[in-house]
Amino acid sequence: MINQVYRLVSARQFEVTYKDRSLQSDYVVVRPEYLSICAADQRYYTGTRGKEAMSAKLPMALIHEGIGKVVFDRSGKFKIGTRVVMIPNTPTEVDEYCAENYLRSSKFRSSGYDGFMQDYVFLEADRLVELPEDINPKVAAFTELITIATHSITRFEAKAHKRRDVLGVWGDGNLGYITSLLLKKKYPNSKIIIFGKNQYKLDHFSFVDEAYQIDEIPEDLLIDHAFEAVGGRGSEAAINQIIDHIYPEGSIAIMGVSEYPIQLNSRMVLEKGITIIGSSRSGRKDFVDTVELMKEFPDIVDYLTTLIGSVQSITTIGEIIEAFEKDLTVSWGKTVLAWNI
Ligand SMILES: NC(=O)C1=CN([C@@H]2O[C@H](COP(=O)(O)OP(=O)(O)OC[C@H]3O[C@@H](n4cnc5c(N)ncnc54)[C@H](OP(=O)(O)O)[C@@H]3O)[C@@H](O)[C@H]2O)C=CC1
Ligand SMILES: O=C(CO)[C@H](O)[C@H](O)COP(=O)(O)O
Numbered sequence: 001m002i003n004q005v006y007r008l009v010s011a012r013q014f015e016v017t018y019k020d021r022s023l024q025s026d027y028v029v030v031r032p033e034y035l036s037i038c039a040a041d042q043r044y045y046t047g048t049r050g051k052e053a054m055s056a057k058l059p060m061a062l063i064h065e066g067i068g069k070v071v072f073d074r075s076g077k078f079k080i081g082t083r084v085v086m087i088p089n090t091p092t093e094v095d096e097y098c099a100e101n102y103l104r105s106s107k108f109r110s111s112g113y114d115g116f117m118q119d120y121v122f123l124e125a126d127r128l129v130e131l132p133e134d135i136n137p138k139v140a141a142f143t144e145l146i147t148i149a150t151h152s153i154t155r156f157e158a159k160a161h162k163r164r165d166v167l168g169v170w171g172d173g174n175l176g177y178i179t180s181l182l183l184k185k186k187y188p189n190s191k192i193i194i195f196g197k198n199q200y201k202l203d204h205f206s207f208v209d210e211a212y213q214i215d216e217i218p219e220d221l222l223i224d225h226a227f228e229a230v231g232g233r234g235s236e237a238a239i240n241q242i243i244d245h246i247y248p249e250g251s252i253a254i255m256g257v258s259e260y261p262i263q264l265n266s267r268m269v270l271e272k273g274i275t276i277i278g279s280s281r282s283g284r285k286d287f288v289d290t291v292e293l294m295k296e297f298p299d300i301v302d303y304l305t306t307l308i309g310s311v312q313s314i315t316t317i318g319e320i321i322e323a324f325e326k327d328l329t330v331s332w333g334k335t336v337l338a339w340n341i
């Protein structure tokens with residue numbers, strides 16, 4: 001069959017490519033239903049990802065957050081019509097000590113490999129996780145982003161010391177919202193504090209114990225552990241502020257992506273014996289755990305509807321561009337694409 005792939009060829013420019021795909025294979029074929037734009041896609045779309053990365057990775061189809069329906073599965077593992085979340089990481093080997101998302105050999109969709117902006121996506125069966133029938137598909141669209149928080153909290157649980165009286169999250173955006181929400185669910189007796197730049201965004205975090213604007217943090221406030229969900233230029237200030245407010249021997253999970261190396265107050269990292277936990281992307285286990293969590297606690301999905309910024313129907317390349325441009329102008333929530341192309 002001929003599959004249409006919608007690739008970014010240079011900043012703000014998409015082209016359709018036609019790829020001949022055989023159905024005589026073990027791939028499961030999924031028709032994308034709802035996709036969602038990640039900050040990483042915007043760095044490619046706008047060209048801010050940097051000249052070197054742009055020329056190394058383009059042309060490629062963007063988007064690594066999305067759900068769809070199975071339209072073909074030779075193995076019969078999935079019934080036709082099953083709604084699934086697609087896992088963008090594609091490992092090519094297994095390592096006893098290194099998770100699939102940290103293996104340098106893994107391929108990650110929309111970071112050098114075609115993402116989900118295609119008429120049909122061909123995936124190995126283990127790159128799909130079945131979703132509950134009744135899940136809100138516009139929230140499920142950004143399940144991948146939820147798995148980022150799941151993955152980071154799992155690493156924190158394994159690597160940080162066990163006092164969890166006060167946990168701080170820096171970043172009053174999408175990832176900060178999801179991370180604080182999952183932390184509150186997992187550690188109901190811990191004090192969860194959100195630190196952000198904008199009062200109108202902090203007002204959305206109704207489930208946290210305390211919220212502070214970053215220029216109004218009491219000097220004597222101390223946290224046991226922290227999660228950084230800022231990224232970009234703001235990462236540096238956020239991580240250094242965390243270093244100032246963390247109790248000795250605490251851990252800092254860094255999730256925000258920055259294009260440039262940032263400067264850390266390394267002297268205080270040493271003096272306080274701080275553990276820094278880098279956390280990037282996610283793997284199958286994080287998707288399975290996240291879907292189970294959403295099944296067990298439907299209120300999590302209810303809270304996450306707050307993050308549906310806008311839903312754009314996509315029927316043409318022009319509408320893809322409109323959706324990316326509109327996403328750049330909104331300051332709260334995720335842009336969900338109803339994939340009708
Ligand atoms: N590790 C991983 O695997 C993943 C990482 N990411 C990365 O996580 C980062 C956050 O993504 P997302 O939540 O979608 O982005 P958002 O832009 O929604 O969130 C970032 C938020 O942090 C706020 N902020 C800026 N500076 C500070 C500061 N010093 N302290 C506290 N908050 C601050 C921003 O405010 P304002 O807008 O006013 O500046 C914004 O509200 C990005 O870099 C993204 O690429 C995303 C997915 C996966
Ligand atoms: O969003 C992400 C995962 O959900 C990561 O930020 C993304 O994978 C980083 O990739 P790149 O190096 O291409 O910017």
Ligand SMILES: [Zn+2]
Nearest residue numbers: 038039040064
């Ligand atoms: Zn992402």
